[in-house]
Amino acid sequence: MSDTDSRGGAERIIEAAIDLFGRHGVHGTSLRSVAQQAGVSQALVVHHFGSKDGLLRACDHHVASVTRANKERTVAGGPQLDPFQTLRQLEKSQPLLRYLARALTEGGERTRELVDEFVADAHDYMRLAEEAGFVKPSATPHERTIVLVIWSMGALAMHSHVKRLLGVDFLADDAPPESLGPYLRPMLELFTQGLMQEGAFDQMTEMFEVPESISEREA
Amino acid sequence: MSDTDSRGGAERIIEAAIDLFGRHGVHGTSLRSVAQQAGVSQALVVHHFGSKDGLLRACDHHVASVTRANKERTVAGGPQLDPFQTLRQLEKSQPLLRYLARALTEGGERTRELVDEFVADAHDYMRLAEEAGFVKPSATPHERTIVLVIWSMGALAMHSHVKRLLGVDFLADDAPPESLGPYLRPMLELFTQGLMQEGAFDQMTEMFEVPESISEREA
DNA sequence: GCTGAGACTGACTAAGTGTTCAGTCAGTCG
DNA sequence: CGACTGACTGAACACTTAGTCAGTCTCAGC
Numbered sequence: 001m002s003d004t005d006s007r008g009g010a011e012r013i014i015e016a017a018i019d020l021f022g023r024h025g026v027h028g029t030s031l032r033s034v035a036q037q038a039g040v041s042q043a044l045v046v047h048h049f050g051s052k053d054g055l056l057r058a059c060d061h062h063v064a065s066v067t068r069a070n071k072e073r074t075v076a077g078g079p080q081l082d083p084f085q086t087l088r089q090l091e092k093s094q095p096l097l098r099y100l101a102r103a104l105t106e107g108g109e110r111t112r113e114l115v116d117e118f119v120a121d122a123h124d125y126m127r128l129a130e131e132a133g134f135v136k137p138s139a140t141p142h143e144r145t146i147v148l149v150i151w152s153m154g155a156l157a158m159h160s161h162v163k164r165l166l167g168v169d170f171l172a173d174d175a176p177p178e179s180l181g182p183y184l185r186p187m188l189e190l191f192t193q194g195l196m197q198e199g200a201f202d203q204m205t206e207m208f209e210v211p212e213s214i215s216e217r218e219a
Numbered sequence: 220m221s222d223t224d225s226r227g228g229a230e231r232i233i234e235a236a237i238d239l240f241g242r243h244g245v246h247g248t249s250l251r252s253v254a255q256q257a258g259v260s261q262a263l264v265v266h267h268f269g270s271k272d273g274l275l276r277a278c279d280h281h282v283a284s285v286t287r288a289n290k291e292r293t294v295a296g297g298p299q300l301d302p303f304q305t306l307r308q309l310e311k312s313q314p315l316l317r318y319l320a321r322a323l324t325e326g327g328e329r330t331r332e333l334v335d336e337f338v339a340d341a342h343d344y345m346r347l348a349e350e351a352g353f354v355k356p357s358a359t360p361h362e363r364t365i366v367l368v369i370w371s372m373g374a375l376a377m378h379s380h381v382k383r384l385l386g387v388d389f390l391a392d393d394a395p396p397e398s399l400g401p402y403l404r405p406m407l408e409l410f411t412q413g414l415m416q417e418g419a420f421d422q423m424t425e426m427f428e429v430p431e432s433i434s435e436r437e438a
Numbered sequence: 439g440c441t442g443a444g445a446c447t448g449a450c451t452a453a454g455t456g457t458t459c460a461g462t463c464a465g466t467c468g
Numbered sequence: 469c470g471a472c473t474g475a476c477t478g479a480a481c482a483c484t485t486a487g488t489c490a491g492t493c494t495c496a497g498c
Contacts, residue, residue, distance in 0.1 A: 025325060027244055027247040031486065031487085042487095043447060046487060048445090101324075105324045106244060106325070138405065143385060144409065146405075147406055147409070148414075150384075153373065153377055154375075155369050157373055158323065160327065186362045194409070195354050195409075196354050196410050228475070249456085251456095259477095260476065262477060262479095263476055266474090270457075
């Protein structure tokens with residue numbers, strides 16, 4: 001909306017689209033509103049991206065490239081429990097994370113590729129962390145990693161409830177690391193001392209003791 | 220759709236609305252499509268519920284009453300790790316769970332009440348399970364319960380990815396309990412043996428426990 | 439100068455949206 | 469019987485939607 005914006009129109013449009021798609025969903029966002037927020041005409045949006053679906057794909061591609069570029073930063077940061085922690089430290093990460101949170105649930109087939117990439121990365125980190133002696137070995141390492149990624153993604157998708165219930169804002173731009181405490185502290189406690197007493201395990205696993213068909217799964 | 224439907228119009232409309240809202244979202248569902256699926260005119264929908272928002276509230280109320288009615292069943296079932304497990308055993312629970320999964324993420328303030336209820340219930344269950352010797356005590360029991368509920372809700376919201384990655388379908392009507400194995404087995408393993416080795420705990424909790432250590436880090 | 443390409447726009451279209459309204463029909467009550 | 473109620477409908481309403489189109493502007497290259 002500012003008179004002097006050095007960035008090109010297409011770039012401003014994608015930025016506005018990510019913000020509005022994340023805020024109100026795809027169906028709840030019109031090309032008009034995207035154009036208005038970007039300070040351009042609606043026709044220009046179609047001119048650049050062909051259609052609303054084309055704009056959506058461009059947004060996905062943009063988010064994917066940003067997250068991919070951050071993989072190196074994640075690797076350098078040592079063992080990581082939360083795959084989105086490094087994304088949070090990006091500048092202006094709030095709209096991007098909000099878009100990602102929404103895409104994870106209503107994206108359907110579109111987000112499949114991105115999620116698979118998160119899982120693959122997490123698998124690498126877990127293997128490294130296990131070799132470094134940070135995490136314990138598992139009877140089903142593949143499934144365990146998937147469950148952990150699902151929980152992280154799910155918690156991101158539930159960010160509004162997390163903020164209300166714990167006072168932890170996953171989308172905050174300038175949140176200091178210790179502000180995540182009310183979420184991370186019980187998580188770390190669960191991941192060290194566990195949740196259940198020893199006896200409860202055998203009692204509950206009986207129900208799921210099917211032939212070891214799943215353990216065949218491997219990459 | 221069927222010529223002879225004993226149920227009243229309002230009931231059929233709510234059922235159709237829950238199905239379509241859960242499938243395509245609120246913005247992606249028109250009153251026309253709801254009326255068509257219910258085998259009724261669009262005007263009747265407005266006649267019964269006043270507006271689209273009124274229909275939405277009626278759906279929320281319906282879901283809330285069903286889940287509330289199942290609280291007793293949950294209590295009788297003993298210690299429960301997943302607050303949605305009993306919902307899954309309902310007949311025709313698939314549309315209801317899908318609606319719930321979508322409402323959890325895009326419901327915003329609307330779903331606040333329902334989520335708070337889930338948390339309050341989970342708090343009761345955790346206290347009972349702790350007294351029964353099933354789960355270990357926690358330094359932050361309140362936050363721990365919230366985190367567990369958030370993970371459960373988040374996993375439900377991620378049901379499409381869970382199905383693709385683990386072959387576990389949270390929304391399946393006729394799924395036998397052991398079909399949840401690939402999800403529940405690593406979860407139980409995490410909750411008994413934990414995830415991290417003993418040494419890793421102190422190393423990572425430093426960041427969130429003592430404020431002085433952080434100021435030292437920055438200096 | 440001129441040409442052509444591409445960013446960019448206002449005006450338009452056809453379809454779809456939630457909502458309004460007048461009115462039909464089957465019952466119920468006095 | 470007539471008055472009345474409530475479920476139910478078709479047709480219209482005003483509005484928004486994604487997408488089209490003709491045409492303007494800027495600017496590099498000849």
